[in-house]
Amino acid sequence: MIDYALARRALLADLFSGRASTVDVCDAHPYLLRAAKYHGESTQTPCPVCRGGVAREPLTHVTYVYGDALKDTSGRPRSVREIATLARQHPDLHVYVVEVCRNCSWNHLVTSYVVGKGASRARRPASSRSAAQR
Numbered sequence: 001m002i003d004y005a006l007a008r009r010a011l012l013a014d015l016f017s018g019r020a021s022t023v024d025v026c027d028a029h030p031y032l033l034r035a036a037k038y039h040g041e042s043t044q045t046p047c048p049v050c051r052g053g054v055a056r057e058p059l060t061h062v063t064y065v066y067g068d069a070l071k072d073t074s075g076r077p078r079s080v081r082e083i084a085t086l087a088r089q090h091p092d093l094h095v096y097v098v099e100v101c102r103n104c105s106w107n108h109l110v111t112s113y114v115v116g117k118g119a120s121r122a123r124r125p126a127s128s129r130s131a132a133q134r
Contacts (some may be wrong), residue, residue, distance in 0.1 A: 011044035047101035087115035
């Protein structure tokens with residue numbers, strides 16, 4: 001699991017010190033904002049940029065799953081429940097969780113990790129199995 005909290009903290013420090021502007025950090029793609037609206041999972045965390053603003057909406061987490069085994073559905077937003085089911089069915093799925101503020105368009109990668117049942121173990125050739133059993 002990779003946690004991107006330090007990168008987030010550094011970006012926010014740049015924003016609050018004036019080295020970056022809200023135009024630089026509040027740049028969520030319209031597809032990401034749509035995914036947050038329809039597929040995201042609300043959190044209790046206020047936006048670090050607008051702090052909820054007028055709408056007082058908390059951040060939304062959008063979770064994307066990528067994997068060759070998913071074929072055409074790779075890269076689609078998924079719920080946490082779906083990820084658990086997919087992990088039992090497929091090997092090596094890459095999961096990315098993005099926090100999104102639907103109010104000011106702040107977005108940042110929160111975590112990434114790999115799940116899945118793993119590739120099936122390769123069987124040893126018969127000659128090495130019999131040699132190991134001797």
